[in-house]
Amino acid sequence: MQPTTPAGRGWRRLIATAAGAGAICFGAGIASASGGGGVNVADPPRLSDVICVQTCAGARRATVGSRVRLEGRHLEAVQEVRFAGGGGRIGVAPAAVGAGAVEAMVPSGAVTGTVAVDAYGSEAETPVALEIVSAGAMPEGSDFKLTSAAAKPRKTYYDGAKPPQVAYLFQGQASTDVRIDVVDRATKEAVRTWVVEDAVPNAENVAEWDGRTSEGAVAPNGKYKFRIGNAAGTAVETTADSRFGFYKYRFPIRAEHGYGDGYGAGRGHQGQDVFANCGTTLRAVRGGRVQWNKSHSAAGNYLVIDGKRTKKDFMYAHMLAPSPLQEGDRVRTGQRIGQVGDSGNASGCHLHFEAWSGPGWYEGGHALSSVRRMLKTWDAWS
Ligand SMILES: [Zn+2]
Known part of the structure; x- marks a missing residue:
């Protein structure tokens, strides 16, 4: 999930989409080769990316105690997340497990390298490395200032022609990794988080959500908002304009009935x-x-x-x-x-x-x- 596509010059516009992340995992593991439709737990896990989601120095830069998300498929049976260490891998229990994503905290002793998972003896490794920096190298994070954030449309539907989007501007001196949270306004929980690399300050950036949770399921009906912050997660902001409704179905008639x-x-x-x-x-x-x-x-x-x-x-x-x-x-x-x-x-x-x-x-x-x-x-x- 790194589809930042800067287009044009000067007034650059970024379209960052959450589509694709975990997109293939819903229902994964259902084997139908035998025609029996049984659940095949033997599907080996696969990893496509690692992203720092909390207390981060960048999209793939973390420190001890950072929370990172591993994306891929067939991850529902993951028991252990293994970070690169000085003398071999360091295993930790995952903090959250879903079919399309697993989250874990970076353990003490972790060093820069790929991250692996283990699911009942079946291992997978990220194709990219997670960089581990010292706590002293972490950004202050107080420099992020959101200027505006507006969701459109205000009422959205899963798989609709106009998916939920947020157009946002922030002040800054340089391109910044920006964290987008989709927050359920009822539970106040983020149902999905991703990081946009090198978002451009003082210009309109657009992020799009595919209506799926970090576990790959279609998100519940309800009222949501986009929360925007720096990748480190130390400065997050919302605006009233970033609110929207999301629903799984739409009534078939918009007229008197x-x-x-x-x-x-x-x-x-x-x-x-x-x-x-x-x-x-x-x-x-x-x-x-x-x-x-x-x-x-x-x-x-x-x-x-x-x-x-x-x-x-x-x-x-x-x-x-x-x-x-x-x-x-x-x-x-x-x-x-x-x-x-x-x-x-x-x-x-x-x-x-x-x-x-x-x-x-x-x-x-x-x-x-x-x-x-x-x-x-x-x-x-x-
Ligand atoms: Zn009838």
Whole structure:
């Protein structure tokens, strides 16, 4: 996770993204080679990076007592983190363990070198070294002064077309490693932390969050803020403008609407009806991939989307016209997928919406009876 991409001259703009870190680890370890779907704990750990996240001299410069994060995959079984030492590696218990990241404190005696992990005898080593400096070489950290930080958009959705971003300016004499925390405003905990190397002072920098925690999971629904500071973690600041909402799903309609028949109504109704004018834009409740785009005598023009990182499928029926999307198309949360209509066996213009458990719609899953509650929940924040 070091995608700092300075572009242009003079007024430089940095786009630093948290995407990619731990991106591959959610669900890693699920082996399907046998078709049994069992958990294979034998997947060896892999490390892609080491980053100092607390009490740091730089992105990969730490001292004894610094907290560092190792990123990679298959890390859920890590028992020990091993730092380079004068006479061989020094092992410590991890401070936090997730599939995509492990954190540990730098032990006394650690020297500059790669960092390794051990998971039940299976070892991995970072491709880059962590530099260890003396406590005296640590920066004062009081020189960091945030000028402004503004989150945009203010309401964001997992896998949405516009991911959570923060544009920030800070005062300073030189490029600085800047630490970005995504803080859950309810728990006041940072769900994700990363370091932007060589951020430019007195110019707009932009950081982007992919909606995932440091463990690789999709972050909980709620209110968040970006906290910005120096890499050492000795000066962190927020502004009221850096607040934003983050949600895993979006209600499919942004117009006047009313709830009709729910799950179980009539003859085995498998979804929830939402009435709105014909022609009202329908949006994907969750990003993913279009699995079916078809027409049926009862369902009319319908679309089934395999929801990203949900195992669930979402079905939209009675659309005015066939969706312009193709089967296999990638869809983002909130993306326009069609229009409310009354095609098929529909009395009145409405969306018939179904949510199916894994593996999906008419492929072994079942329609979820909680569909009305789900829609009402999303409706409240969308
Ligand atoms: Zn219906």
